[in-house]
Amino acid sequence: MTVLVKIAFDGTNYRGFQIQNDAVTVFGTFQQALLRILGHETQIKGCSRTDSGVHAKCFYLSFDTPKQLDLRRLPLALNGNLPPDIRTLEAVQVPDGFHARYDAKGKEYTYYILNSHIDSPFFSGYYYKVAAALDVESMQQAAKNFVGKWDFSAFMSKNSSVTDFVRTVSYADVKKDGDMIKFVVRADGFLYNMVRIMAGTLVSVGRGQIKAEDIPRIIQGRDRSAAGPTAPAQGLFLTDVFY
């Protein structure tokens, strides 16, 4: 059977999702837990590569097994073999050959910015702190300009394997709740560091260093240096995956 597992993780203590030599990753940690339960090795496919320190409220993994697993009990069994910062939320059977990454139709990321000069005593490690007062309305207007089918080269860190830079952003919005500013973006796919560069650019807009109405020109210019800085990983959460 092919199984799709939904997990959530706090990325603070991991070097991202993917396998890396000599580094503790979410993937490696999950792989060990699954091996203990299945009793055999299997190729695990993750829905996304995530950077070191990035979090996920919703992340999917798929794998094949010749065994007939009781999928209602699998989350409990996995959680018993996982550290508290990785939790299995759900497991469902999917058609043979299903791939958590290639079958994903889109994803949603949420980036948290704490607009304060004082850190939160509660959510340390889950936001990017910006002390300078941010103009949230401008950030909101800027975010709207991300929506559409564009070549997002200007919002990508150098990365060897990708050759198609066109992505379709279906939703992008900025909301404020107290001191916390939340940037939510949905697309059919994301380039390397795309959300973090968008978030860094929105902070530049909020500080008045980039104008909201300049976003279309920055996209069209396809020049990374025209966009804002790459915001830190710790503010970034993968919050949904669409199949």
Next chain:
Amino acid sequence: MTVLVKIAFDGTNYRGFQIQNDAVTVFGTFQQALLRILGHETQIKGCSRTDSGVHAKCFYLSFDTPKQLDLRRLPLALNGNLPPDIRTLEAVQVPDGFHARYDAKGKEYTYYILNSHIDSPFFSGYYYKVAAALDVESMQQAAKNFVGKWDFSAFMSKNSSVTDFVRTVSYADVKKDGDMIKFVVRADGFLYNMVRIMAGTLVSVGRGQIKAEDIPRIIQGRDRSAAGPTAPAQGLFLTDVFY
């Protein structure tokens, strides 16, 4: 000058707010930081006693000093002398003789219940986990029945000093956001463990063990054993104080 300081703290590592022999408290920790800045001892008045493990997004302290402090700089100076789980948010001058506790007209508490059999990888220590499915609509109806001026003896743990058990609850509501159930209650004052017993009672209502319409009868009976259990401290946050 008399100074009112607003702080927030994660109570996980503290034995409550009040001074206790041989235990690390929020009060003691704050007192040391303030002493380092003022250079003299002063009597600090807290807006509330809080139990071991209870958190505060908003907590006030008042004190007197003969010095003329720069109150815009005081939060930064205090935070430099405090651990990351206690943050000073603001400092303002108040009339001489102002008392953070006696001058408070009311308070708001928020109690967080995670209705899931799986813990969150992010907010560990900030909620009470209830695995059994809870009927949120019944909990909401039950909460409404707390509103009013009543003798809340049934919702109080034994405590020596208090003799007047009448409190006026001005607002009580239950909301759901995903798996998280949030109980918010405002009153002119709270009896010992009152919010935690209310929260425990609401969980009993959510599980069908107590009926929402029985709350008035439980209040009128003034019998602690008729209410639900005392919910754990870690789900409780002091979220506002009204002056």
